[in-house]
Amino acid sequence: MKLIYRYTFLILLTLVLMLIAVFAQNVTYTPGEFQTSNPYYPKADPFYFEGKIDWNLLGITQPQNAWDFLQRGIHFQDDLNDTPDAINDYQTSLSMNSIQSGTCQIVTLATVQSWNGTPPAQLTPAPCMFTVRLRLGYLLEQTNTSRAIQLFQEVLQIDPQRLGVNTLIAETYVIEAQQSTDPTTQQQAYANAVSAFQAELALSPVTSQSTALTADSANNSKVHWELAQVYQATGQNGLAASELQSYLQATQWHSDVYPWRIALAKSQIQTLQPQLKVK
């Protein structure tokens, strides 16, 4: 009998200790306590936060997933000016968020239709990120043009209407042309650049509606300027002059970060095609 009571006491004591241990582990929330989880670490729902969060706020000691490695890569690149480590982290991130190996998915109309109106909290595999591809592609533009172009094209697979991506592709083709000594490769690269620049312009076309709202008769001065340079490099002076005209129209109400280009464009138009009247 005494033995039974002793066991009972021991079991009860164990249960009480378990209770104390459970509550001491802070499983309960004490009202007034500041946020229990880091408010600066977003939980993807279902898309990743695209962009940059201050590294010191994230509280990541060792990156665990594609997004963590992207953020540390950004920290290396932007805060520490450490390009090699940034590239390493971006590549690790991409290995965990890869279209080729199926560790990420491109969300399509069919995907959305399967959701019955409400995006799920999580996607398996996770959605493909565009920031890591843009950042790595930009860092590889000078050293590995084909890889850079591939990464930018993956961004267009994710979002064909994202502004600026076709321009990055075009600029990389221009770099490829400039780096090449083979005339055929050069010619093809410049032709690809022209196509990509034109694809960029097509994403924000000047329409009667946009002109009525803004008074702009052309847009995207940067693309028109760079396209004119390609035409000049390939000896297509008429097209170059036409693009410079569009550049001048696009800068009419917006000027340029390099305002001297406006005077230069006017002068170049006269040289390239004297019969063209500068607007």
Add this chain to the structure above:
Amino acid sequence: MSVRYLSGTSLFFLCVLVSGCGAQVQNTSDAPQVQFQRQQFQRPENCLPCHQRQYNELHSSVKSGYRNVSPLFNGLEAAANLVNGGLLRPVYKDSTVVLPDGTPLNTNMYSSPVLTETRQVQAAFCLTCHNANTEILGENTAFREVPQLPGFLASFRPEIFRPLRDYHLADANGNQLLPAAPGGDPPAGAQPSLGAAGITCDFCHDENGPDLNRSFQMDGFANTSLLLNQSNAKVGPFAFPVAVKNHFHVVSNDPNLIGFLRAGAFCNACHDVRVPRRNLTAEEHNMNPGGQNVSYFRLENLSTEWQVGPYNSTTNPFGTVVRCQDCHMSLFPYAGTSTYPVGDMTVTSPTPGVFATDYAAVPGVSTDQDASLPQRKVVEHYFTGVDVPMASPDELSARLGPGYPDPYATGTDSHGVPLGLATRRHNLLDAAVRISLNKTDTSAQLGQKFSVRLEAVSLTGHRFPAGFSQERTTYVQLSVTDNSGFVLYQSGYEVDKPHPNTGELAPDGNLDDEDLEHLHAVVDPGKHTPTYSTGTGTNGGNNLVFETGPDDGPDARVYVGAPEGLVLFRNELIHIFLPGDPIGRTSAAGAPVKAQGVHFEETFQAALADSVDNFRSLQPLHPRTYTYEIQLPTQQQLQTIGVTIQGPLHVHAQVNYEHFPPLFLRFLAGVTGPSGPTGNNLNLVDEARIDTFLKNIEDIASDDTTVTVTP
């Protein structure tokens, strides 16, 4: 028997254990029952005889009065209601609205015991922080200023929708007076209602501690998570208050309430804003029991930023906690300066936490038995921030009473603080940020690139800009010129241009009404239709024009990592279009354009945001370096245009501030104008108001350097 006993006992403890494991929240006792005499919320004028100085100060702040008649606040609230079918207007306990699941919707954000339904959070979402007193009083139909709409969602009637400020007018007897038409001028004899006063003396001094159950994280942040008494017990800052004459009110001796009023935590209830809408990149849910279905996103994080930042610690240059009150209710920035290192910069800025010595009430009229009052450290009630009224003195007086303080008044008060809100705002902004160009390349060569490196640091208690930081436009204007002034590079510049969408058909000589050149956007203002349906189809909000500008920097820097273009500290609201969603624009052929993939695009309509990037603003005391890789023209290009560069090059950088982007104001002009969804002119924003009142505050911080240049 023993075994049975053991089993029963074990079962009991196991049940306790299991219930303990499952519980996420401990029970909390209700706030103490108020024993003081009930007292209706008072007009601030009733406090004036004894607290003249405080009344005058509060009267000139945007928090009191102006905010409720503000064309921008009213326009924003209207635009959000127009797109979602009136869901942001209050419901009260006599509501007959039934939720889709069959439960009645008869509580709003303030009156819901626990926010278990998104509709409850939406109900009076804006009004609750801006005018909680009015909302509480509205439970009694005799005191109700802002009525419940006659219909929501598909039953919403935009043609009878009124801006909130229509309801804040009363006759001499206190009876509500409405303008003849929605948005019309105040009727003859109209005076400001209690609601027109907004955040009154009573709002703060009636506090009864934080209402943790109303905040999504049970932390007292956002959702006006504040308990308010309607009694004659007022909470002040002093531990040993003097008794009040004629017992107009009594003064609380509760050290907890006094401590709360004096703490930064007091401000948390309204200066974080968490929007009841699903965020597609950051999942968060109300953690209150039963509230799991309410998801939200963090729109404004000002309080959180302070809470987790260096000024809520002793590891800041002042070695002590610097509270909200130390900058926004002190003599800051008029009480001397301090010099200290931040990173590798050494900065000089105004010293926070210095208070005037004065009477807290008017001597001789305010104390019981005319007891003498001591002079003590007192706070200012200006609550100066980054806003200044976008309304004329006549308009302000018509809605807020004659003699409303002129925001541009000159002179100083008895504490040496400028009387004009515009001056105080400018001086506060001047203290917010510092920049340095010290890391810029020292030499450059024509035809080559060189790097300008701009280091920027915020000295504010929160990020800078903060609050509605997705619209508060803070940016770097940077130029590179040669020694004769020839401009080689410019960023953060503006160009005078026409704005046909709001009737400005030719440049008007004013740069303050121009947007920056990083993107060109026009937001759809919507249009009135005979039958109403929710969404952006006819209610506006999507971008009709959205193009990259020549100074593209914000997105290029964040997403691409490119060292070029505008440095913009403004945060960004993002709308995520899913494949198949119309994005609001038409193709060159006139067909609606639909998203082909998952398309992230900046939105200027907060009600459409489903992702927020609040990390473009500057962290306090955390320097960040921005590089500008600048291409210099070749000698040949310069010869073509007849220019000879004279060295050295001059790099000038300055930080400018504009409280809202003009394109956003033009959206509000359209959506609340006669062609907008209501079909009425709500008289809130138009091109004339933008031209007159939108002021770009230039050069709140600056730096210069020179660069030698070789051919």
